Amino acid sequence: MKTVHLIQHTHWDREWYFTENDSQVLLYYFMEDLLNRLEADTSLGPFILDGQTVVLEDYFQFAPENRERVQALVAAGRLLIGPWYTQTDFLVVGAESITRNLLLGQLDCERLGSRMAVGYVPDSFGQSAQLPMFLKQFAIDHAVVWRGWSEYDTPFTEFRWRSLDGSCVTTAILPQGYGCAKWLQTDPHQAWPGLSEVLEKQAAFSRSTQLILPNGNDQSPFEYGVPAMLDALNTQQTVYRFVRSDFARYFEALESTPLDIFEGELLSPKYMRVHRGIFSTRMDIKQTNARLENFVSRQLEPLLSVSWSLGLPYPQQVVENIWREAMKSHAHDSIGGCNSDRVNAIVKDRLLSGQEKASQLFELNMQMLANGISAQQDGKKIIIFNALPSPRDGLVALTLYLPGEDFSIVDEQGHSCRWQILQETSQDMSVIVQELSNSPYPVFYRKCQILLDVLAIPASGYSTLYLQEGVPSCFTRSSSLTHVLENQWLRLTLEGDQVVLVDKRSGKRWDNLILLVDGGDAGDTYNYSPPEDDWRVTSEGSLQKAEWQHGALASTLMLNWSIAAPQTLEDRRQRRCNGLLDISMAITLTHQSPVLDMKVTVNNTLQDHRLQVHIPSEVCADMHFADQPFGLIRRENRPSTLDVWQQENWGESPASLWPMQSLVMMHDGRQGMCVVTDGLREYEIPDDRPSIMAVTLLRSVGWLGRAGMPWRPGRASGMALPSPDSQIPGEFHASLALVPMHDAESPEFWRSVERWRTPLVGWLDSGWARFKTNPHNLAFPSTYSLLRWDTPLHFSTLKKAQQGEALILRGWNPGSRELISPAPEANAILSEVALSEMQSVTSHNTVPACAPVSWRITPIIKG
Template sequence: MKIVHLVQHTHWDREWYFTENDSKAVLYYFMDDLFQRLEEDKTLGPFVLDGQTVVIEDYLSVAPHQETRLRQLIEQGRIVIGPWYTQSDFLVVGAESITRNLLLGHADCQCFGGTMPIGYVPDSFGQSAQLPMFLQQFAIDYAVIWRGWSEHNVAHSEFSWQAADGSKVTTAVLPWGYGCAKWLPDNPQTAQKTLEPILEKQTRFSLTDHVLLPNGNDQSPFEYRVPAMLEQLNPQQDDYRFVRSSFSQFFQALESANVTLPVYQGEFLSPKYMRIHRGIFSTRIDIKQLNARLERTLSQHLEPLLAVNWRLGLPYPQHAVDNIWREAMKSHAHDSIGGCNSDRVNAMVKNRLESGLEMANQLIDLNMKMLAEGITAQQDGKKIIIFNAHPQMSAGLLELTIFTPEQDFRVVDSEGKECRWQIVEEGRQDMSIIVQELSNSTETTWYRKCCLLLEVANIPACGYQTLYLQEGINAGFEQQAKSINKLENAWLRLEVDEQGILTLTDKRSQQSYHNILQLVDGGDAGDNYNYSPPFDDWLINSNGFLTSISGTQGALQSALTLSWKIAVPQDLAARREQRADAVLDITMTITLADSNAWLDVAISVNNTVRDHRLQVLLPTAAQSHIHFADQPFGLIERQNLPSEMAVWQDEQWTEAPVALYPMQSQVMMYDAQRGLCAVTEGLREYQIPQNRQDVIAVTLLRSVGWLGQANMPYRPGRASGMVLPSPDSQIQGMHYFKLSVLAMNHGADNAFWRNVERARGNLHAWLATGWSRFRTNPHGRTFPPHFSVLSWDTELHFSVLKKAQHRDALVVRGWNPSAQPLQRGVPETHGEIMPATLAETALEAQPDTVPTCAPATFVITF
């Protein structure tokens, strides 16, 4: 006889085709009903509140008077909450976002008296191979997941899931989803007929006689009659014994069965039984880019700056920072960040991210102003603060915008030594927009607006250095730009022919990459969930559509700018007829700095056409059947051609397992002789084309007009979501993309990884003009002209420097980007150093090396 563990729950989408305002209204009555049922019948429960504490936050925003009632049911274990703040998508959002999700979710649970010790992920569109690591860092030993699993990964629905760093969690799959036993009849005889096919499917892959039966669905009311009905059904049949249970009780029973669990290592992207919607990695790319920019601004700039200023005696606005993270994570649910929503909801998602970025940038501006105010000047001129978030002394190039009435100026350090710079863009600026005092003037004050590339050196680790802008003084070096028709430095040469076809040569290995950075436009007959090529697609590349090319060589870097007017179809109807009745205006600027072994690429696209996808190609010519991409806190190996492509149609999978993959910001393919790597800003999707297995195609944008559609080549059958028009998802208008391209001459060695980290950027500049939109009183503190909180001699990549969540201490974190263990090292500082988990608790073991795909965190108390 099989033991069926009834787990009652709700799955709460905050937004989807409906808004968060809709869901809050429904939540008010849902919770009122749930309280009433649990209080009337003490035998009911526990009830799983979808594993996300934001549901509590939303509910109390509309029913604050019910907090005591809710708190009592949580303390009694009748309602179980957490461990997450929101049900995030784990393949699109960043590592620090996932960490904060658990950190803030746990904090909420502690306030309400209990945490569900289960990594419950019921509806993420695929599962990250890193989930076991994240859970173990928060002392969570179990996971319950849905989408992405099939027997092609692991034969049973219960197994030990192991991350690359060795972390393991006991995992149970809901093979048919969290809603497989929804809306059960009250009558035992009727319910038995309903349950027979459900339980046959639930037990098909079960390793033991213990089976999960999740009872609940999207925003669905508590089915409070089901437990009593199942108890009546128990004596009426001999195949199953139904028990009121929880996920924790199920895992206890699984362990008591004393079976050896199979071990699986890797991600879950298999759409055999459930769609994982691979198109969400590039849907609404404007939202993806905005989210990536906010994540990076918070963890790589704002939090490190606040940490440094806190050590100098300025306040750390912890609650304000937490609120920015919380608002961002409200946009991280699978539908929200996936962009598979109604247009109204996508607008709300975007607004939250924009609001967070506004708040973060204002905090940066105010803290830079306070920092500059306290520094005693060592030279004449306006102070320029060069801030280095990373825990190693840094040098390199960074961007700085200045406004000046002078034709001449120079930048010097504290000793008066001149720094080199290059103007990359210049224009005029109406200063009444910048300076509040000028806004009421009757005359317009015009200044030069110069976007500079500034060369700096010896910037202290986790700290800053002060430079000075001296206006009216001629710079003491040659700045004259000259025209060029190729890019070249000590490492690379990039040549272009009259058609605009680019060839990159790696001078270190003499390997060439022809037709690199080619643009390809194809149709997209899909929806917000899935890219789908038309049944008969017409691919158009950029060759032959070049309208202009220009090149300049400056003091610090050289640039080539190419412009195309690519004749393309206006929509799917025109593409079917192979009628190029529209134009894509695209400009690409490729820069090569004298000191860098990589290309920086900026692409602008005026998207005026519909139902299409635009990609940029990196032809590696590498002899390899695998490639690598980054994932949260690590690297993952993937097949160029998934083996499941050979069977998906015969086995009637829900979706084609095409080589359309997510990344955080990096993808690379290489062999012993050659290879290419792309490091992107906010581009989360790439593809290995089935007919060109040595090419990496990075998706720039895709335009579709429907939330859901039926019967697509890559996703046959019913529509996903709702069949609703979403014209805003055509994302018309101007779009801007950035990526860096690295040629790989020695594979993924230490020098390569250092260049990847440098290509991502690690320095920030701020000019103390004396102008400010908002006035503040002087703080009266004095700061040194240069300062470092700590330094850390490590090959790990930087993740964050911030104040600890619950104590007066600092947290610094790095992670191993490579496929090999790296030396951990120990930060050098005056404080007490404690190796810690992501949860900011003491780490029991203190190894000398950091495994692949693992973070290394230190808590430092001063």
């Protein structure tokens, strides 16, 4: 006899084709009904509130008086909450976001009573290979997931899932999803035929006699009559024994079953769609989210930590609010962009609002730092901030507003700094400075965007430079008329309309470094799907202009293409080029780095198309690498299941479209190419060109869901609703970098990647501020370092601890080999902790691949 564990739940999408306002009103009545029924009948429960505490946060906004009722049911184990704050996506959002999601979910559960210690992930569009690591770092030993599994991964629906760092959790798949037993009849005779069919499918790949029966669905009310119906079925048949259960009891019953070990990600769409197109849908939302995540974790929080160490307050609740609002945009539908246009606008607005708050926090803290620094030279202070925990030289992008032509920038000793003007315009200062807004006369200044060469900026700290207006610079600003970008590592030229790159270290040559490729997209917001007879156009022969710009610190090649292209899918079918795709690209090579920086601008006037940039690796390899949350993953170029998916009637093609955090690379063990992006989350390895990394710049579609697509046959996903905003009309911008590899994953290579991801930041104390604050009467040094960590690990964050007067410093192993990393150097008490910040771990110097390392840094209180 098989034991069937009844799991009663609701799956709560906060938004989708409906808004968060719609769902929050419904939530009020849902919770009222749920609480009343659980309180009226103590035999009912436990009930799982979708594994996310944001549901209760939303509810308490409307019914704060019911908090104690909820707490009583949580304490009794009849209402199960957490461990997540929101049901986050794992393939598109960043590692710090996933960490904070669990951290804030843990905090909410502590405030309400207890946490469901199960990694419940009912509807993420594919599963990251890093999920076991995240769960173990929060003392969670079990996972329940849907989407992404098939027997091609591991033969049974119960297994031990292990991340590359060695973390392992017992995992159960919901083979038919969280809604397979929804809306059950309460009469046992009527319920039995459909229920027995469901249970046969649940058991088809099970290695155990323990089965999960998830009873609930999207925003569905509590099916309170089901437990009694199953009790009746226990007396009427002998195949199954039904028990009122939860995941903890299910896994306890599973303990005696021997389970296989599985390593890797789960992206198979054989039994359930994983919607591979969401990696590139609404790329503008993806970029906005990535920039907010990166800015908060790798610039704002480190600056606030430095300010706090000097005596300024740390606005922890403000930062937490920014994270919470961002996470409301991180659910699979929300960040996937597979929503109505109205919802996508809300998702993006949350992220933009978070960026505004974060930018203002950064601005005010820089202003307060500058106010406490005693000037060592004449002029306006420029603070150069280095978030990385190691000293560095480099170039800083800085915007200056200048009343006249001449200016100089000097360091604390009065030595002149080198700079280069990248762009200059005229600026009406009255639209920037509040004090000038009521002036009857406009005040125009030069607006200069410059690159500034700086040296020895302290680790996790800052240095102060000085802008001296009216003082001529005393260095030679060299220029050149040559048609080449060149430094000691790389040489880039233009041969005809092809960009040619040579790595001077190895002699390796890339003859057609950049190719823009535009093809049709007959898909929807869930899936890219090429037209049955696609016609692709490329940038070959479409280069209109090439302009070389040379300076003292960097050189740039400006390229402008005007590509004749079909306006619509019908035009593409007719081979009719009646539209233009105007694209510009600025390729910059600094004199200090073996990295090509690329900024792309697209005037998107086409519909139902996908634009990619094809970057050659010029190596022969069957595998490639991409980054994943806190790690690197190795993938085959062409999934072998592409040969069988149509014969086996899969729900979706297992196309070689892949997610990345920001990086994809292909090498042969020594030479190759790496692409690093700022918010672009998707790449493809074309079947006919396996040495190419095709990075998606944007994807334009006009429907939320469509039926009968070549790569996703059958019913429509979601709702068949028009989504014209998902065409992303108008001007679109993207940033990426190319890092040629001459010694595979060398320390030099990884340093180049990290420094591009986390640049130095400059801030000018112009004396004009949008907002005024009273002086804080604190004195700060002109140069300061909070701590130092000479580590090959990549920097993730430096932040205030969730609890206590301490900081958390975190790094992670970016590569595929284990690394040796010493402890940080700081005038503080150091202890290594897990991502949870609450669980102590044994300190170790060797860090496995795909592993984060977190240090709790408690300042030593003097006196």
